[in-house]
Amino acid sequence: MIYRKLGGLQVSALGLGCMPMAGIGAAMYGRADHRESLATLERAIELGVTFFDTAEVYGPFADEELLGQAIKGRRDRLVIATKFGFRIEDGAIRGVDSSPENVRRACEGSLKRLGIDTIDLYYQHRVDPNVPIEETIGAMSRLVEEGKVRYLGLSEAGADTIRRADATHPIAALQSEYSLWERGVEEEILPLCQDLGIGFVPYSPLGRGFLTGLISQRSDLAEGDYRLNDPRYSEENFAKNLGIVDVVEQMAVAHRVSPAQIALAWLLAQGDDIVPIPGSKRRATLEDSMAAVNVALSAADLDALDAAAPPGSTAGQRYGEMGMSMVRL
Template identity: 75%
Template sequence: MKYRTLGSNLTVSALGVGCMPMAGIGKGMYGVADETESIATIHRAIELGATFFDTAEVYGPHVDEDLLGRAIAGKRERLVIATKFGFRIGDQGPVGVDSSPANVRAACEGSLKRLGIETIDLFYQHRVDPNVPIEDTVGAMAALVKEGKARHLGLSEAGADTIRRAHAVHPIAALQSEYSLWERTVEDEILPLCRELGIGFVPYSPLGRGFLTGQIKRRDDLPEGDYRRNDPRYAEENFALNLKMVGVVEEIAEAHHVSAAQIALAWLLAQGDDIVPIPGTKRRKTMEDSMAAVDVVLTDDDLAELDEAAPRGETAGPRYGERMMAMVRL
């Protein structure tokens, strides 16, 4: 395993483990997870040198943090545990965003308990709450750092102005946002700003919700009820257009004798040492394949070919539906 630094001094494995699929939310979210296999996947990732594990209170909700907490019991040393708050969670699940100072504290206390740890290594605001000034939210998060309940602070899917204002209150170690060969809009403004401020970048969905693995050749390959059937980029009018970039990824993968997923991840890793992707996984086989991407070295020709196949802003279709798009870049 190789290691990178987020912010000024948060050292993590160059690839993290996105634990969301382990929550077993249901077949609509990448299929039902097997708890035993999920825990075995976490243990195997630790054996391979992975130190960075990402979860959130809303995954389940709460189920994912609980599972990760049980998996890391007795294995906490050197691990960097990241979790996220920012939703108001009712009896039936999330019912809106809530980044009020009171909820910041309540969410932290709940996450600490479920994870079975004394300190959250990286505490993210999951989505910006337009009803609460970011200064108030980050101020409450900073108080948790002073109390030793969090070590570093992060934001997720925040806009440029919000990032600047947050960083002025307390150093932000990492921004988590979608970034991959098929979602490159962060390169326009967000990624340059993070580099200006010394903020690390953590791409989620680095494999395009599975699209860039090359394992989904038709929409019918998605099981009934899978939420990706409603993903604009998986829609019939966009699917074939987006599949063209996957063909190039597969050609390069064949030349390197690796998987398409490893090429997609290696491309992200090649975008800068401040980038730490967190591919989601729930099985040892897929996790091991992803982790091997740290050893894939792409040539200049490879990178140029991938850039040409997946130019910035030209993926067919928006990355989310209207409701979800309204919650990003605030």
């Protein structure tokens, strides 16, 4: 494993996205096995992964509990990131809530479930349009003053929100979707983060599995899988998007690595302040993804991938109407 700086944090160049282990509701990316998920977390630590990403809403709550179980007795070596930002009632999401009261409630709950005294990186999961960002960041900064949180982050925030948040309290990292088939951050968001010294954490760096080459048709997805409702996985768009995968697969053959490793290596090559968090719930996919840190792409390779997947070329939006209404605010 190699390591990078993320704001003031030193982390493994690839973190582990823990959402597939619990999802949001049942079978978000296919059902996970509890024992295998624990084994995957333990294997990640063995491989030198130090950056683990979870959220209150994953499960909800179950993902943080699982991660807390896995890191018990090994806390000092690890960087734990979690998120708040939703109102959760009776096990269901009831809208966004970044009020100061919910910021504190969520933090206390996350600390307890994770079994830790301090959250290393605390993200606002989605911007709440009903609460000024200065008010939310102010509440988060008080948690820093109390030693319950070390660094602050945002997720899927727009440029103006990022500027206002960072002016209120330094923001260490922004988490947003970024991959070969989702490059929307490159125009404004990524340059802004670099100007402000904010680290960037791409989630869904493998296009929700599409860029791995393991999903050649919609029927490869299990019944109830979230991706069956993803516009980019729709009957209309699926075949159109396979062209990107073809180029990634050809390059993988040339390098004698997996398509997933090519996609992750491309992201790592976009800047030393970029720390992708591929999700996994099985040791086999974890081990494959983490090997991407050893893949060196040439300038010609990067040009070929850029040409195959230029910004805006993916067919379909990355979320449905509701999901799109919650990003870039």
